[in-house]
Amino acid sequence: MHENSKMSGMRFLAVTVLNALITIVELAGGLFSESLALLSDAFHNLGDSASVVLAYVASRIGLKNSNTSKTFGYRRAEIISAFINAIFLIVVSVFLIAESIRRLTAPSPVNGGIMLIVAVIGTVANFGSAWLLSRGAKGSLNIKATYLHILSDALSSFGIIIGAIIIQIWHVDIVDPIVTILVSIYIMWETWPVLKEAINILMQAAPNLDFEAMKRDMLKEPGVVNVHHIHVWQIDENRIMFSAHINLNDQLLSDVEPVYRHLENLLQKKYHVDHVTLQAEVFRGKSNELFTRDRHDI
Template sequence: MEEKVTGKRFFAVTLLNILITIVEIIGGALSGSLALLSDAFHNLGDSLSIVLGYFAQHIGGHPENQQRTYGYRRAEILAALTNATLLVIVSLFLIVEAIKRLQHPQHINGGIMLTVAIIGLLANFASALLLHAGSKDSLNVKATYLHVLSDALSSVAVIIGGVILTFVNIPWLDPVLTIGVALYIAFEAWPIILQTVKILMQSSPDLDYNAIEHDLKQIDGVTAVHHIHAWMIDEHRIIFSAHLNCDDLPLSQVERIYSQVEQILHEKYGICHVTIQAEYHRGRDEELFNTPIDEKNVIKNDFQK
């Protein structure tokens, strides 16, 4: 069952991120730490992402209507894609700035860096706990959760750097830590980008289509299956349509076949919405995945133009 993250939690996390941002900007300026300043701007971006995530979740909960017959769940997918893309962009920016700092090392005040990083770590862990409830069920919340969790990891790295720099002057340590954290952030965000693009492009979900064909043909009265389409509204809801060749049956019996099809697809394959077109001879020899002749001609003509 999907668990929603409440508006109060989103608001609390936003306030915590704004607080961290202010503290880290001041601490980064006083200590000269690029890692702290980078993390501060990262947190500022997180605050915007959290707000975006909250409104996306709110919009996604609206019911279907004549303008959006499949509802508004794609709002959360768009927010997840935006958040994850921002993470990658921030990561690239941090790497570029860290490389510049490696070429021109600066003295870092390890004591200030350490103190501010500990404050950031505590606040980030608190934010992560607030968002953890919905991170397993929503790509949108997961993307926001990863923002916060990556900040916590940044703080751990900065703490380690702060401890070392308090006792030993290693000018290259701060930018190296920055690069390491940035690479981790990008690594965590990339799978979300791939999954959200897959959903938005209406790519087929990972289903065993041959097994589906076999199961449906086992239903009494079904003789063939063709012209299958399957896509995802979000990471939970799979939409499925197919043409079934059936015996020459009364409509009342065809409806019973529909019920069996829906039950199999829902219980065995997790498909939530099924559309079936019953046919007698029409399309019997077509393939499982088939582009109608008219559609093929349209594609061919468009290509020639």
């Protein structure tokens, strides 16, 4: 675990340095070439540098153990980071689309040669950064949001290369804001699922599970009469929490514990639930539905 964390830190540092350098190069190139696409990409990269630092800090906070203040631990720090990064991407994209539309009505001349050179440098560096983060993007919403930041800039830089070639050969300056609009729309399209998932987790929305099937499987356990008052939520994108009340036949508490173990094993293996909390009852709530309808009963 220590080696993995150290390697992650080194990758985050390398990506931050790369993005800082790209930002400086693209700001200078955008100003000299008067390319909105390059300037927009520079601001994206500036945001990426901040998002990489934020993602790293959040990942370190997420490793802290639970305590009396945070009984579920600090894993939500990474979800908050993913949420902030996604919001930032969408806001910047909307701003760039608005500025590009303004440029469409009054296009300004662009130096395609400088634009092309800077875009090639940006593309290579951004794809390198994306590669460094690609491994961690599969298992963490936080790193995935940061990875999308970097990948979107890599694709943006590639789009700028195409735009620069068109400008250089055919002198069609209007291509610059068009490329900016297309890339911004693509970024928002890719970012929306990350933002939606982060919001769902922060709002403690239930994961996509077949709750009726879960109830049927739990009722197959000998002695279980009814299952009600279910609550299911996620701490992060990987950990599912489950709580429920179960009605049992009147029996000794020592006889209830094996039922608990069997149900926990079922929920963990078949439905990938990480933490199971069950409350045994005999008569109370015996006719209640699967989900509570009373706010006072939560």
